[in-house]
Amino acid sequence: MRYIKLRDLEVSRIGLGAMGMSHGYTGSGTDDAESVRTVHRALELGVTLVDTAEIYGPYTNEELLGRALKGRRDQVVLATKFGLVSHGGEGAWNPDSSPANIRTAVEGSLKRLGTDHIDLYYQHRVDPGTPIEETAGAVRELIEEGKVRAFGLSEAGPDTIRRAHAVQPVTAVQSEYSLFTRGVEERVLPVLRELNIGLVPFSPLGRGVLTGTVRSTDQFDETDFRRGNPRFTGENFRRNLALADEVRALADEAGATPGQVALAWLLSRGDDIAPIPGTKRVARVEENTAADAVTLTAGQLERLTALPPAAGATHTEAQARLLER
Numbered sequence: 001m002r003y004i005k006l007r008d009l010e011v012s013r014i015g016l017g018a019m020g021m022s023h024g025y026t027g028s029g030t031d032d033a034e035s036v037r038t039v040h041r042a043l044e045l046g047v048t049l050v051d052t053a054e055i056y057g058p059y060t061n062e063e064l065l066g067r068a069l070k071g072r073r074d075q076v077v078l079a080t081k082f083g084l085v086s087h088g089g090e091g092a093w094n095p096d097s098s099p100a101n102i103r104t105a106v107e108g109s110l111k112r113l114g115t116d117h118i119d120l121y122y123q124h125r126v127d128p129g130t131p132i133e134e135t136a137g138a139v140r141e142l143i144e145e146g147k148v149r150a151f152g153l154s155e156a157g158p159d160t161i162r163r164a165h166a167v168q169p170v171t172a173v174q175s176e177y178s179l180f181t182r183g184v185e186e187r188v189l190p191v192l193r194e195l196n197i198g199l200v201p202f203s204p205l206g207r208g209v210l211t212g213t214v215r216s217t218d219q220f221d222e223t224d225f226r227r228g229n230p231r232f233t234g235e236n237f238r239r240n241l242a243l244a245d246e247v248r249a250l251a252d253e254a255g256a257t258p259g260q261v262a263l264a265w266l267l268s269r270g271d272d273i274a275p276i277p278g279t280k281r282v283a284r285v286e287e288n289t290a291a292d293a294v295t296l297t298a299g300q301l302e303r304l305t306a307l308p309p310a311a312g313a314t315h316t317e318a319q320a321r322l323l324e325r
Contacts, residue, residue: 001046001292004271006198007171009120009150011077013267013292015049016042016285017202017278022061026224027280029057032064035280039068043075045289051174051200051276053081053124054109058092062112073115079200080109081124081154083135095322097127099138106147122152122174123164125322132160136167143168152200157324158191170197177201177275179210179247179262180231180240180310183325185269193272204266204275206310207231209240211259212248228316236312243307250303256294263291265304 002013021035022028039050050069052061062080069076082105086096109118121142123135142148150171153164164170173192175184178201192199207226208214217232226232231240244258251261259277266275277288296304313320 001289003048004198004274006120006200006272006274007150007169007196009077009171009198011049011274012047013274014047014263014289015051015200015274015276016047017276018050018052018061018065019056020278021280022064023056024223024225025278026219026221028223029060031280032067034282035064036068038280038282038285039065040072041282042285042289043072045286047285047289048075048077049079049200049274049276050076051079051202052113053084053122054105054112055081055084055092055124058085059108059112062109066112066114070114077119078113078115079120079122079152080113080118081122082106082109083124083127095125095127095129097123097130097135099134102135102138102142106142110147117147117149119149120152120171121148121150122154122172123156124154126153126156126160126324132156132164133167136164140168155323155325156188158187160324161188161191161195161197165195165197170195172198172200172274174200174202174276176203176314177266177273178204178206179265179304179307180206180243181314182309187325193270197272199270199273201266201273201275202278203314204277205259205262206240206244209244209310210247210262211257212244212251214244215241229314230312230316231310231314233312236310239311243310246307247304250300254294254296254300256291257287259287260291260294261296261304263288264294264296265301267292268296268301
């Protein structure tokens with residue numbers, strides 16, 4: 001496994017997104033033992049960047065990681081997120097990045113994760129009710145106290161990034177980025193490179209479609225958020241499956257899996273990019289991390305880059321209102 005720097009924070013080139021172990025996808029929360037084995041196997045393979053959030057569950061994903069990382073904390077650059085749980089009474093899925101709410105959130109995350117510090121603490125979504133300068137200032141205080149090592153933003157736009165960075169240097173921005181979703185390249189990535197901020201792509205495998213294993217929404221149970229996602233409905237889904245078939249054909253040529261090819265393409269976009277493919281299975285984390293060793297030719301990379309973006313919005317209208325894209 002190769003390692004890169006997100007600003008001053010050294011991380012594995014490929015990380016591990018833990019959300020699906022507890023939240024959001026078919027089978028989430030049904031086999032914690034396998035999820036723990038997956039975390040342990042990732043660490044054995046050299047993965048250091050592990051990502052969670054208080055909203056995943058809520059809370060259960062952080063608790064799971066706390067158990068999985070017991071006795072292994074020093075092997076991990078541990079990232080979690082605040083801001084989508086309002087602890088003052090409104091509860092989950094209510095944006096709140098006020099300084100008081102951050103104080104409550106960090107103490108809960110530290111306890112659940114079984115640690116005395118968080119390596120990378122992200123604002124999960126920009127809070128329209130709190131100036132970003134106040135949020136950045138609150139995280140700066142946590143860094144000064146040693147409870148947080150580095151500050152991150154998720155799905156933030158250029159203006160928010162610049163304003164936050166002026167108060168507390170931003171180490172990384174997390175955003176959806178894959179062969180299917182490339183909007184970050186035009187608006188956000190140039191700002192990150194100007195300010196020496198790393199990019200952490202989530203959903204780098206198109207929420208499973210780019211692996212070639214998702215062929216029907218009948219595979220999803222009622223808890224799976226993809227059932228209502230625009231990219232998984234009607235003609236959009238059929239077009240996206242056709243794109244995935246093109247990736248599979250190139251993967252066969254390259255002697256790799258479709259998911260490995262999708263990750264290898266992302267890794268080719270720069271040494272300041274560390275994707276966090278999510279999984280709850282040992283076999284899948286082995287496949288994903290092996291993408292670090294996949295080398296694509298210039299022609300293959302050009303063919304992948306030339307593919308059109310996925311059909312359909314990445315989020316529902318309600319979810320999209322929390323994005324700065």
